[in-house]
Amino acid sequence: MFSLQSDDGEVACVAISGQVRQEDTSRANDLLEDVLGTAAVGRKVLLDLSGLQAIDSSGVGWLLRWQKRICRNGGQLILHSASPWLGQTLGRLKMGQIFGIAGDRESAIRLAKSHGRD
Secondary structure, eight states: OEEEEEEOSSEEEEEEEEEEOGGGHHHHHHHHHHHHOGGGGGSEEEEEEEEEEEEOHHHHHHHHHHHHHHHHTTOEEEEEOOOHHHHHHHHHTTGGGTSEEESSHHHHHHHHHHTTOO
């Protein structure tokens, strides 16, 4: 479900694949923490959504809980590479007001590196 793409100590890039639905969310917490480690929740985490096949309202709630957890610890969660259907869903839910959202990995990295430099 999750795979670590890269981690330079400042920004961790994680890919998600499959589905995030009600029956998957508790397992997803454990799997993401296994991939990131507990210390990573205080850093910038880029979540590649290109492999996400389905997400329900529980899955969106799961994303919001991770956003809150990461931000509470001084980090930032940036979503990127969403499929057109997921991008529309995130837009309708106004998730851009909560998450950093980028079209691709390179844009997400630029967003992460520029955050906090203002």
